[in-house]
Amino acid sequence: MTNIKTAGLMFICFALPRGFEAALNCKSPSPEALSNALNLLPKNLVRPVKRFSDTLNVTIRITLVGILGVDEKAQSLTTFIWQFLEWDIAGLNWDEEECGTKKVSVPREKFWIPDIYISEFMDEDKSPKAPYVYLLNTGHVYDSRPIRVVSSCRLGIYTFPFDVQNCSLTFESYLHYASDITMIQGATAAKILKESRKVxxxxxEWELADIEVVPSTLKLDEGTFSQMAYYIILRRRPILxxxxxxxxxxxLLTLDIFSFLLPLQSVDRCSFKMTLILGYMVFLLMMTDLLPVTGEIILVINVFFSISLALMVASLLETIFISNIQSSSSQYNMAPNWLSIFVLRYLAVLVCIPPKKKSNRVTVSLVSPDKGMIILLFITSVISTKELQGKSDNTSEKPPQEPALDELRKIRNDLAAIRLQMERRLEGTKNSKEWYMIGIVIDRLLFGMYIVFISVSCVIILCIWSMSNSYVR
Structure with a gap:
């Protein structure tokens, strides 16, 4: 038995340097004869090359079968791929007619397998194991196996939910330098993309947008390693x-915009806006579960929500300010001349409220109770004055009537006081109307600024989301 092992080892050592230049001979065209012939090979001892200085070319290609998940918090991508490796065993061949077959499946552990791994691996491969590889009569080995890949990926979710992710799977030898094993691209990126979309x-949530293949080398102090990088571009489906x-x-933001059309004098606009803000706060609390968790950057959609809430609060403060001006205008003094001119003459034109022209003509209307009272008081005052003058002229003929004169003087004083009060009231009404118009103009101006700010913010956010569809490696 020892002699047989020694003879076999001597055969291996003798045949290996010569690269198995002679073809294998099969005693019969049967799997058993071919298997007996293959048992003479060194199998999984060393690289299957003629000389140790030769480089073994390993052809690699992949097919993406499934996108299992993207974890934004862990910055990882989980995919399921098929990995195809091909290489040649130098000097190994057999005659197809003599052995009866062109290819044969052999156990994986009986062969030298390249130590190809994915550098972005983050977890153990839990995919089913493929126990066999194909061996062709030319010495060509075809290895195909499934891999569940949990790889690290720097996810950019700034433009969520319209984000595009670019994750790489870099295949390289774990130990062998580029002078020992060189990675060769097995299929074009277009063909890989077509096959992946088919299977x-x-x-x-994610769809496969594109696949790119880039051969590269990794230079370290101890040597250079051959690499094959596959860039998998994924696009999120944003409809949800x-x-x-x-x-x-x-x-909700549209409702807040149209709430500016509610008349302040007949509707409590503040209560309506407060209800909208409370409803929006409840909405923000409910939607937090749908947003990705990240502490590195602030999402564009979060900026949009913050701007919307800030605008609602600003519109509520503006409504409070205008309501205070219009409801308490009777307590204010006359508006400053510069304010009245600036707001009612210039800003009113800007917000499409034409200013009212002032007229010097005095119109007396019997319908108006205030003006009618003033005219009545004026006539009564004139009549009482004439009566007093007539009685003073006849004092020489009749004795003075002191009680009547005193009563008339009291009536005159009362009427003068009433007249003064009515003038003040008319002046206060004029001030109130002026402050009321100022409030209307400012409300219309802030409403226009509100719409402009919302439009600009939405355009900027839409531009950011639209540009996110283009990816850069």
Whole structure:
């Protein structure tokens, strides 16, 4: 037995340097004869090359079968791929007619397998093991196996939910330098993308946008390693988040815009806006579960929600300010001349409220109770004055009537006081109307600024989201 092992080892040592230049001979065209012939090979001892200085070319290609998940918090991508490796065993061949087959499946552990791994691996491969590889009569080895890849990926979710992720899977030898093993691209990126889209099984949140293949080398102090990098570009399907997040927020913001059309003098606009703010706060609390968790950056959609809430609060403060001006205007003094000119003459034109021209003509209307009272008081005062003058002229003929004169003087004083009070009231009404118009102009101006700010903010956010569809490696 020892002699047999020694003879076999001597055969291996003798045949290995010569690269097995002679073809294998099969006693019969049967799997048993071919298997007996293959048992003479060194199998999984060393690289299957003629000389140790030769470079083994390993052809690699992949097919993406499924996108299992993207973890924004852990910055990881979980995919399921098929890995295809091909290489040649130098000097190994057999005659197809003599051995009866062109290829044969042999156990994986019987062969030298390249130590190819994915540098972004973060977890153990839990995919099913493939126990066999194909061996062709030319010495060509074809290895195909499934891999569940949990890889690290720097996810950029700034433009969520319209984000595009670019994750790489870099294949390289764990130990062998580029002078020992060189990675060769097995298929074009377009062909890999076409095959992957045909066999992909998942139809979840992410869709496969593109695949790129880039051969490269990794230079370290101890040597240079050959690499093959596959860039998998994924695009998120945003319809779920648009329906559940953006559409309700836009509805509430639209209601807040149209609330400016409510008349302040007949409707409590402040209560309506406060109800909208409370409803928006409840909406923000409910939608936090749909947003990705990250502590590195602030999402554009979060900026949109913050701007919307800030605008609602600003519109409430503006309504409080205008309501205070219009409801308490009777307590204010006359508006400053510069303020009245600036607001009612210039800003009114800007917000499409034409200023009212002042007229010097005095119109007396019997319908107006205030003006009618003033005219009545004026006539009564004139009549009482004439009566006093007539009685003073006849004092020489009749004795004075002191009680009547005193009563008339009291009536005159009372009427003068009433007249003074009515003039003050008319002046206060004029001031109130002026402050009321100032409030209307300022309200219209702030409403226009509100619309402009919302429009600009929405355009900027939409531009950021639209530019996110283009990816850069």
């Amino acid at each position: 992909i099984q998942t139809n979840g 988040y648009v329906v559940n997040l953006l559409v309700p927020s836009c509805f």
